[in-house]
Amino acid sequence: MTLIKWRIIVLIEQLKKVTLVAQELGLKQPTVTFHMKSMEEEWGMPLFEMKTGRILLTDAGRRLHRYALKMLALQEEAAREMRLRGGSHKRLSLLADAACSSIMASFAAFALEPAGYGIEWLRIEEGSGMHADIRIRERQETADADWLPLPDADLRLAVSREWAQAAGIQAAQAALESGKPWIAPAAGTRLRSQILTWAAARGLDLEEGHAVPDAVMAASLAAAGLGVAVVPIFSDPRFAQAATCVLPDPGRMLLLPLNGIPPYRLELKLGAGVPSEARLAISSWLQSPPE
The missing domain is CATH 3.40.190.10 (Periplasmic binding protein-like II)
Known part of the structure; x- marks a missing residue:
């Protein structure tokens, strides 16, 4: 089945006249008739019937019509995708x-x-x-x-907003001392070293519950109540816009200031x-x- 045949089935259902279908497709009427006969031979059953001067789909034709609509929709989707993201992208x-x-x-x-x-x-x-x-x-x-x-990022403590409200947590120190596990950056990163140095200077013993490679993943786990995480927050509006696209919904996550911790630099x-x-x-x- 070619694309033109799928289109003929759809147009026959809409227009019910071969002459109108031919005009719509820019073809001659005998060409449309040839394709109709070819489809019936291909499927081995009648797909079209003449009634009171109109061409109608048979029961088999109507069943095939459903697939014709899907095929044309897929073709349009493919064309749109290739225009937007095709090989020239x-x-x-x-x-x-x-x-x-x-x-x-x-x-x-x-x-x-x-x-x-x-x-x-x-x-x-x-x-x-x-x-x-x-x-x-x-x-x-x-x-x-x-x-x-790149512009510096402030480091904030991400916690579940629901948990913080229920526990009466309003400051990072209280959240870190609550017993909630620390969702830590991967070993060897400067961010991890920076957090540990800051915590040690304040006598905080961070209990590592998870180690994840990316701050967005850490923030998502924190927003879900699985621990607390230190995440970079950019004040530069351009980077803030980029971060908003990937960070969890602010309605689920509370960001608490970490006093005295140096900015994160990239x-x-x-x-x-x-x-x-x-x-x-x-x-x-x-x-x-x-x-």
């Missing part, structure tokens, strides 16, 4: 080696969208960063001219193969004044 690979990789992926998508680029999010694997177009990592102690600093590097229009889009997005 340009993508850049992203490696976000940081404890908030989901937020960084969202940022990259927002920054590249005006230039018509999408992202391909790579997993953190040994050596994969060598091939990434865009790399984002936790800022290193030694400055590197190839790496661009940096970005663009590969040599990044096209100029994509490079300009990211640079412009970073350099444009926050609204």
Whole structure:
């Protein structure tokens, strides 16, 4: 069954005249008649019948009509998808080696969208960063001219809003001393080290209940009441917009200030193969004044 045959079935049901179907399709009437006979031969049963000067679908034709509608809908969906995301759509690979990789992926998508680029999010694997177009990592102690600093993020303690209200929790210190498990960043990350250093200076013994690779996952678990998590919160409106797309609903999560903890810092590097229009889009997005 070709697409034109599926369309003929649908149009016969609508118009009930071969001449009108032919006009709608821009075909000659004998061509439409040929396709109708071909379909009946293909399915081995009558699909059309003439009644009072009109062409109607038989019972078998009506059953096939349901599938014709589905086939045409699928064809339209495929055409729409290919127009939006077809083979001509340009993508850049992203490696976000940081404890908030989901937020960084969202940022990259927002920054590249005006230039018509999408992202391909790579997993953190040994050596994969060598091939990434865009790399984002936790800022290193030694400055590197190839790496661009990103806006700082404040660190907040994410807790379940429902739990905090029920337990009367209003401050981070009380939440951390409540016995709720700590949803910790992965070992080896600067964020984890930063949290542990801050907690030790205040005599807090964090009981690790979960260790997760990404702050968005940690925030989601905290919002569900499975523990408390320290998450980066960007005051820069551009990054805040990107973060809002992936963080849990604020109605489920309460963010408590962590007094005295340093901001979380990240940096970005663009590969040599990044096209100029994509490079300009990211640079412009970073350099444009926050609204």
